[in-house]
Amino acid sequence: MSTRLAKGGRLINRTAPVEFSFNGKKMKGFQGDSLAAALLANDQVMVGRSFKYHRPRGIVAAGPEEPNALVNLGTGARLEPNQRTTTTELFSGLEATSQNHWPSLSFDVGVINNYASRFMPAGFYYKTFMHPRPFWKHVFEPVIRRAAGLGKAPTQGDADRYEQAYAFCDVLVVGAGIAGLKAAKSAADAGQRVILVEQTPVLGGRAPVDDTEVDGKPVEAWLSAMEADLAARDNVTIRVRTVAAGVYDHGYVLADERVADHTPGDGRPKHRLWRIRTAKVINAAGAIERPLSFAGNDIPGVMLAGALRDYVVNYGVSPGDRTVVVTNNDSAYQTALALKAAGLDVPAVLDARASATGALPEAARKAGIRVITGHGIAKVKGGKRVTGVSVCAQAGEGSVTEEIGCDAVAMSGGWSPVVHLWSHCGGKLNWDDTISAFVPDPTRPPLNHDGSAMVEVVGAASGDLDLSGKPSTIPPVWVMPQGAPIKLRSKMWLDYQNDVKVSDVQLAAREGYMSVEHTKRYTTLGMATDQGKLSNINGLAILADSLGSEIPQVGTTTFRPPYTPVTIGALAGESRGDIFQPLRRTPMHEAHEKAGAYFEPVGLWRRPYCFPRAGETHEQAVHREVNNTRNNVGLLDASTLGKIIVKGPDAGKFLDMLYTGVMSTLPVGKCRYGLMCNEQGFLSDDGVVARIDEDTWLCHTTSGGADRIHGWMEDWLQCEWWDWKVFTANVTEQYAQVAVVGPNARKLLESLGGMDVSKEALPFMQWADGTLAGFPVRVYRISFSGELSYEIAVPASHGAAFWEACTKAGKAFDAMPYGTEGLHVLRAEKGFIMIGDETDGTVIPQDLGLDWAISKKKADYLGKRGQDRSYLASPDRWKLVGFETLDGSVIPDGSYIIASGTNANGQRNTQGRVTSTYYSPTLKRGIAMGLLKHGPTRMGEVVEFNTVKGGTVKAKVRDTVFFDKDGEKQNV
């Protein structure tokens, strides 16, 4: 049985008991326990079910390589599926449940897959489930999906918060074992800024477990001296509970700090994601022990020898009373000795090697432990728990020489250096025959921005397994026994979680999936949540053997970040809820909120779409706003319009290149509408330009376009015409802008008092500076609605107050605010185009009948050459016209104009499409604009728009101006 020992446990505090539950059962552990240790202390050896065959599974490891012991941790808004018990610190009130079974852990219906496992080898699903065709989606796939998956899907959002932080250093040391601590100290001695990260809560790594000496000192003493030394230094930062998850180009390292995993709900961020820039990474991440491949090596109670030792030494827990040790190297003897020292029974050490003569085997023999060399395990006995092992000669085919009863097996197949961080950015590996493992090749490191080596490897991660500098020897033992027949091989697990066996890899090789990547993908070897930390080397050794090839020739699969899984919430960081994205507000935003505005996002801006009143639909509100603007006066918050100052002796010349029209000739005090195209010739933005003084222009852009157009201007000024004397400044946010629109607009402004806004003083398409109601303003007499209209710019700090002044004064003139949808309807009634509606990146100004805004005289402007291309200059292009439905209805948004016949691909021919379509409250009917082939020559013709339901809507082709064709209303 698995239990807590009466004494020992260097990491636990026996005076601080902790209560927790597993599958609803109350259990007790100690502060300092890992959840896995606490489960073992409560005799909970079986903790989960495997992915494919639903076999019972127990704890195998003691660190992040654990493939089996994953649980649903917490509940509700703190449910975390697939939590690794071996790296979960125990806390009071922890609730864990086991995964991947129904109805319960001990009785799982899915285990039927286990009995049928012979019919479900690697990749079997590629060969069946094909008939009848609909069955895949409706029958087979749902069954497979339900059987697969591991943890419970959360049903709620996350109760915790996360944050991220940047850090910079010269040297980042990963792993605070002896090698890492030494590396940190020597870098610090050299005056470098050092960050040392350690994934566990404590420093020291494996050395204290093995009770070795370091530099002639007992390890614990050495450690406390080292800790004190490093802590006293200003240039060293130590972060525990922090996993270096990935190394990226140019010395960028992601590290995940588990700030409050062990203190949930204390208000601190659950995790903190560090984004570290370092000149160099020193990888001191150690090595991971490998399992041995013998039949039944997945039965609960079979553990890695090092892990078993961890539980005894670190936590004072004995996973079994009688433990058989099986190994191909000396390190497992330490486990035998530790168990013996703890007063536990070790009936035998089975050593696959022909002889074992090192100091540790000798010590074991001296301690009275029976060592059987040249032997291994033929088969582990037991179901939900180990009951014994059958011993056989390693060289044979598995004839049983002896049966040994036991309740635990400690296995060691050697050690694999943790090379992930070395490999993430392309560091290359060599196969080291001495220790039968891949080790970093220092001559082929990952490269930094300057071409220097970005990662260095020290300690066990470099292959120096006992830190003595002397090579240890670990002979390869990939299958136990060597000549195991298929019956045994199909019970030897490589990948515990994904249920990949030795026989599966051999099958993949036999079927021609010869690349290691093919084998991985075909068998799913190494694709589980441990990403093959235990299985990959064993698997590719089997593959190499099956192919008659050598391991280095077969190579590894690509090591991809992260080293251990990283919580998605940590990767999203602070960007949730209110600060998910910046939300740009105008100075009048609060006033709109108070007025009950329904907002829409426009880029990152939020603009009122309409201002619905009680009982009104959005549509009704829009109609009311449009009618009121046409009949009385409307107020629009136009602050989001882009405003860019362009100034300098060459500013006129520059704007003439930027706009399709001529801006250099615009008189001071006047405004002109302009179009901008990209170099392809496609229309990209429009707006009104005002000439401020001799060498200053103010360019208005669309709301979404301000930053883009400012960048576009700077691009040309900096990279093409750098000798032109032009400066630009984006002053979009300096001004709040209010459009006062409608027949009563002038009266409203006059009632505010201040500057003269009469027709004579401020005619259409002019601007003037002055004051209104005491506010310093610049008034542009421009119109996007066809109404008498003023756009008034006021410093943003006065924006809210000015809006309020307009609203108050407007009461006498029936003023109402209107939103973006009203703006759209108003402009559509007048046939004004809207960037983003009439344009979509494939439309040129000529398509829209905007030839009047294109200078014929200019030799050049951006986009002119592009528009000369045959397809853009073609007379067959779709061109803008207006449409009036025959029945007065509104043409559906997005509808196409059908033409007769189909094309070579069987698609219905089209000849145009609608670009803007609205119900006009002014005309009380549907109005639309759209593009039609040869459109302007087809006035009066009736065309058909398609609907998604299959019918059509008939509409007459007409001009685009539906209202006040002569512009009488705006010119008063």
Add this chain to the structure above:
Amino acid sequence: MSDPVSALNGASFNGFASVREVGPLGMISLRHKGGAALTKAIKAAVGTKVPAQRKIEVAGDKACGWMSPDEYLLVLPYGEVGAAMDALAKALDGEHHLAADVSDARAVFRVEGDKADQVLAKLSPVDFATLEPGELRRSRAAQVAAAMWAQDGGFTVVCFRSVAVYVMGLLTHSAQPGSELA
């Protein structure tokens, strides 16, 4: 006319560092390629010398920051912007330049306390340990542009006015008690 109102009307938060919106503050964006006239103009407008690359020169309640090789940020009391603009126009008469009042286009925050840098280290890819005294660093705060410099035992952070609520949200999140970095 009412008094000018800053973006957040002086909002504040006290965590492991204190955060408060300040302002309205006068700011002028000045673009000029450099030379004697620029020296004179900056002196006349805010009383400082021309800042070196990435530096900010402070003189009492006024300052001039280097924004790019041909751009400077003049900081001064809100009410003195008009006079400063006039002084610039006079000193740079006939010179190719652009001076724009951007006082209302910005929001300004003060982050104060021993660990103020830790608040910013969560938001900006800036190595605060190597930030020199008087260095003005333009970078980003999470997803928006920001300029920051150390001053009077804290940091001044400048961003666009429209995202003031967002930046206040960021600073508040980052300064939560218990989330100190060290």
Add this chain to the structure above:
Amino acid sequence: MLTLECPYCGVKADETELAPGYEAHLKRFGPGSSPEEFEAYMFARKNPKGVHFERWRHAYGCGKWFLAARCTATLEVFGTYPAQVSEPPADIIKKIQARRPEWKSGWQPDGKGTK
């Protein structure tokens, strides 16, 4: 995650402070140019697996465009320089040659260029 030093303000900028702008040293062809010239200017891109010259804007910084010489196969950066030049400066070429003796590709649109 690149870092590139902005040649204008001297900041070692994080990639997230920069906006990329693809191939550098393109020559603009406007009205009157041949279809081939215009196509080359707009679309035909040097897309080398190796040394590449490209544009970056220090968008979350001084706002200036600058140019970088960078290896697209290893992401090694040979240097950055101001954008107001029509060809890479000699010291950058020298640095590239020191690091990539086999480098032959030119920087000009027709594939020729300083070697």
Add this chain to the structure above:
Amino acid sequence: MKRYSVFAIAREALRYHSGWEKAWRSPEPKAQYDAIVVGAGGHGLATAYYLGKNHGITNVAIIEKGWLGGGNTGRNTTIIRSNYLQDSSAAIYEKARSLYETMSQDLNYNVMFSPRGVMMLAQTHHEVRGYLRTAHANALQGIATEFITPQRVKELCPILNIDGPRYPVLGALWQPRGGTGRHDAVAWGYARACSAMGMDIIQNCEVKGVRSENGQVTGVDTTKGFIGTKKLGMVVAGHSGQLAEMAGFRLPIEAVALQALVSEPIKPCMDVVVMANTVHGYMSQSDKGEMVIGGGTDGFNNYTQRGSFHHIEETLRALVETFPIISRLKMLRQWGGIVDMTGDRSPIISKTPLGNCFINCGWGTGGFKAIPGSGWAMAELMAKGEPGPLAEAFNMWRFKEGQFIDESVAAGVAH
């Protein structure tokens, strides 16, 4: 080729699966072929398959630098849909989608095409209009799509937060017969079928040069020597520019990194594919239970198959906002691929300046879903020497004349 079936599995189970034959042969190259396809990814293998199946050309070699299916075929997020706007795109993607419907049966290899439905969320009014336009176009193109209400969105995908404060879901473009497939299986299934037709798949063989005489291609120099051919098809996404240079022409293409990631597996909780373009992220759940997640591309030329991490963060923050339940899941693995981006973000299936040399590239971020249609069209082009209706619009000269096939038709936002 021995047929795969449940009976074959049962038979093999009795002898511990010792009787399965190789899925494809691994021959040495012959001196001369009727056609060579460079690139044994999905597109290359599909090209070869339809050369044989549709045009009777089976003396074909498929040459692969690495392992078959090892490029973007094995790195994508496996989404299959055809709800494109432009006629030419809709035609080829729908051809592909319809071929996916029967691919498992056609190839006798279960590629696990799962028509679970694809929805593209509309989260702004601008997007609503854009998807309504696509829905109208699809109606005329014979593609079954529909614009659905937020309530229907929620029914189809209960884990979606449709009332997010920032970008509430206003509707979605729904293609019920879109879905996912098993990406590796597509490559393996085609490879097995090609091999069975007698074609040679030559892996670990890199093309080092393209030889020609009198403007006609004659063969390729490879790491396994010269191999002659009458026709050459280049289907090497990510490395098209290099190969084109060997053949003496330049492409309107930039190679950039595109990244994807998966979470740890959880029990089924999402039965549709969701794409949220306003916030830049898309997600589906694999049959294994992993949430499969993708986002946008990097903005610079890059051949490392590693992208910039901030794009992963941007994608994840968007998806946590859209699917709050994923916050406590963990990212298990992230990776990158090299994608070809053309001037209009649409592919090229084209003749080239070199006679009998054809190119298929530029699939950008959308290649997997196109594989069978792309192979079908490319095979037709190679067999006949002229493009059929599926390929015609995708010629490489369209840029010069401005005849774009632009799917990213959203210029700026409105005033």
